[in-house]
Amino acid sequence: MELDHEEEVPYLEIYRERDRQLENAFAQVHAFQILEHAEPVEVDHEEEVPYLPMNEDQFLQAKQSMNAGQKEIFTLVTQSIQNQMSGAEERLKIFFTGGAGVGKTFLLKLLRDQINRCYAKDTVKVCSLTGVAARLINGATIHSTLNCLYRKTVA
């Protein structure tokens, strides 16, 4: 069956988005494989980028300004926390992604504050694959967090 232009575009968008998500997920699995087989060498450990929790006003304001997609994920996580606090053993594993500027970092920071408020300060460890990304999310690289040894390549 031949699709006209109107029908074809949404299909391609979804396909491209899924393709990107898979690529991202495979890149992360590959990074863990590298870390598992890292060679023991001396490394410089980066400092964790300091993180200041939001104050009450900032936290409430951020919560109120969430868009529908952010709210959906936020509710899923808070619901899961409540279930855990009531004794549920099931643990939530969630992967969210999206294009540039859609609000992933905003949501991540809000979730970190929410979880730290529910449990204890510093319960959440935020990690990334690169130092640049770590700066954006006030976190640390995975290898630094896990104190992994890795070989630095000098170009």
Ligand SMILES: Nc1ncnc2c1ncn2[C@@H]1O[C@H](COP(=O)(O)OP(=O)(O)OP(=O)(O)O)[C@@H](O)[C@H]1O
């Ligand atoms: N619900 C929101 N209310 C107010 N501002 C928001 C909201 N969501 C995102 N923003 C703002 O929009 C901008 C882009 O959001 P953010 O950095 O979270 O996007 P991102 O998906 O992490 O982008 P990238 O993938 O490019 O890093 C930021 O300035 C952020 O503070």
